[in-house]
Amino acid sequence: MQRSTFTRTIFTFGALAPLRRFARKPETIIGHGAFRYRVDQTWCKANPTTHPVNDCHEMAMDRSGRIFMSTNDIRNNILIYNKDGNVLDAWGTEYPGAHGLTLHDENGTEFLYLTDYERHAVYKLSLKGKLIQEFHAPLEAGLYQQNDEFNPTETAILPNGDVLIADGYGKDYILVYGPDGKFKRHFGGKGTEPSSLNNAHGVAVDTRKKDQPEILVSSRADNTLKRYDLNGQFLGAVPLPGAYICRPVLKGDALYFAVLISKLPWDSQSGFVCILDKANQLVSVPGGSDPKRLHDTEKLYQTVQVFKHPHDVLVDADENVFVTQWNSNGVYPIRLTRI
Amino acid sequence: MMRYLQIIVFISCCLSLQAQEFRLAPPILRCDQVFFDQIATVRMNFALNGAQIRYTLDGSEPSKTSPIYRKPLKIKQDATVKAIAIHLDYQTSTIATISVFKKGISFKTAPQLKEIPAPEYAGSKAPGLVLTDGQAGSEDLNDGNWLGFKTDLGFQGSWDVPQKLQSVKVSGFTAWNSWILPPSRIEVWGALTPGSWQLLVSKAYERPEKPLEGRQLYKLDFPSGDYRQIKVIVHNAGPLPENHPGKGNPAWLFVDEILFN
Numbered sequence: 001m002q003r004s005t006f007t008r009t010i011f012t013f014g015a016l017a018p019l020r021r022f023a024r025k026p027e028t029i030i031g032h033g034a035f036r037y038r039v040d041q042t043w044c045k046a047n048p049t050t051h052p053v054n055d056c057h058e059m060a061m062d063r064s065g066r067i068f069m070s071t072n073d074i075r076n077n078i079l080i081y082n083k084d085g086n087v088l089d090a091w092g093t094e095y096p097g098a099h100g101l102t103l104h105d106e107n108g109t110e111f112l113y114l115t116d117y118e119r120h121a122v123y124k125l126s127l128k129g130k131l132i133q134e135f136h137a138p139l140e141a142g143l144y145q146q147n148d149e150f151n152p153t154e155t156a157i158l159p160n161g162d163v164l165i166a167d168g169y170g171k172d173y174i175l176v177y178g179p180d181g182k183f184k185r186h187f188g189g190k191g192t193e194p195s196s197l198n199n200a201h202g203v204a205v206d207t208r209k210k211d212q213p214e215i216l217v218s219s220r221a222d223n224t225l226k227r228y229d230l231n232g233q234f235l236g237a238v239p240l241p242g243a244y245i246c247r248p249v250l251k252g253d254a255l256y257f258a259v260l261i262s263k264l265p266w267d268s269q270s271g272f273v274c275i276l277d278k279a280n281q282l283v284s285v286p287g288g289s290d291p292k293r294l295h296d297t298e299k300l301y302q303t304v305q306v307f308k309h310p311h312d313v314l315v316d317a318d319e320n321v322f323v324t325q326w327n328s329n330g331v332y333p334i335r336l337t338r339i
Numbered sequence: 340m341m342r343y344l345q346i347i348v349f350i351s352c353c354l355s356l357q358a359q360e361f362r363l364a365p366p367i368l369r370c371d372q373v374f375f376d377q378i379a380t381v382r383m384n385f386a387l388n389g390a391q392i393r394y395t396l397d398g399s400e401p402s403k404t405s406p407i408y409r410k411p412l413k414i415k416q417d418a419t420v421k422a423i424a425i426h427l428d429y430q431t432s433t434i435a436t437i438s439v440f441k442k443g444i445s446f447k448t449a450p451q452l453k454e455i456p457a458p459e460y461a462g463s464k465a466p467g468l469v470l471t472d473g474q475a476g477s478e479d480l481n482d483g484n485w486l487g488f489k490t491d492l493g494f495q496g497s498w499d500v501p502q503k504l505q506s507v508k509v510s511g512f513t514a515w516n517s518w519i520l521p522p523s524r525i526e527v528w529g530a531l532t533p534g535s536w537q538l539l540v541s542k543a544y545e546r547p548e549k550p551l552e553g554r555q556l557y558k559l560d561f562p563s564g565d566y567r568q569i570k571v572i573v574h575n576a577g578p579l580p581e582n583h584p585g586k587g588n589p590a591w592l593f594v595d596e597i598l599f600n
Contacts, residue, residue: 026428039361264478264479265514265517270364289385289386289387290386290387290388294386298384299367301364301384301386302364303387303390304361304362304387304429305361305363306361
């Protein structure tokens, strides 16, 4: 009797073991403290044959909650998703270096600013893809000899309507243009000064301190965020050793960004996401090392290989985070659902 | 009694049905010095709650039954430390490796090099010193501790009094995508009276389809003997091979230290 029960037990185990491969995948929770997320790799319902992607660069959300995403696949440079990850529309066939994507509400009308490092220009577009305005290298200012030294990666719009362009794959200047497209001034640029920028990949306007808005720039190769006032005067640096920061993204009191890699080489597949609080202190690192367990000078690093090369984050109204990735076998955005 | 066993086994079956979706990244291994006098300290980090680091010291592959890392390791001999991160909810990481080496006999006068390193990778001091200062190069090949050559590397050093030698270790770097290949051959020559050179050892290195990346140590042993002069010739791999994107172009040879024991 005993033996037969035991045999049955063993058989139960034996019979179930092969089922393992069909097992439902467990939930993966990443992040720290108050910023923890469930990983959803199947959020995006796009079909790669009809909506192909190469690098998925950046995202922006319009008033109605549609998510715009830029990719350097010229079959559809912009994909538009609803909140459930279904593709609503796609356009754009002439932006081989489609990269930075910023949405700006201009007196009630929304526009996209798309940078193209291959065409050495920034394009202001309607949400349907109609070209409104172009921005080129300010050759007359003497900063550039040729147009192709200008390889813009990001834009941000100042409260007064001026357009900031980060030349992140070029000379690492932040260039300031008037709304009319006229070049006004610049700051940053390559170098070793505290105010210098090296791989000025992303720029954003930080309005978390009501009376003192700031410009935040990622000096990606320095693993540092640099702070400037609205005139481009350097205010300070937020060093984040190990974090190759793509672009700062602000939502509520928090600062989010994708970390492309945490060690060289550039294709090391060692990226994750970071979240900083209002005082620019690291509070959560989804996919990376627990900030509470890091020593002061210790570099951040990847712990769980959820991401390969995260390139941008978008935070929705419920504070879920969407992550696009560069050089990751054409993977669509991953959703991190806040728990 | 059996009923309990049955229940326990059934529950473990159910738990084991949970497939692990993601893999862990390898743990972070660091040492205070790659080339050490008496003791090297190796530290391991992996800041993920519930994770363990397990390691080996003899170069073998660590497994889930290898020792658990709890505190910094004190190492007194040449060692290759390998470690993995493990966690119930994730697939085990790939292996992280770090090697540390005991320093050798030093030189009073700076050794000479036959070839001049490429100007962009010429080191932060006299080339002969860069290779014998006990300073290891980092992953930044411009850190002043590496010498880079598109040619062979011919090293020659001497001592006032004869030194007992039995091995030479050449510490190099390999990065396939940066066109940095392992040497094709290394020769060691010695002389007890100046100029009376004899070949102590010559070793050819077969190049695999894709060589191992990062720091590599080439150890050459020879019968123990007394020498006042020593010459080490590290041969460049030559033109990049057919299966390399830059085929036909000269390969780089990178070395940061040569150790004499």
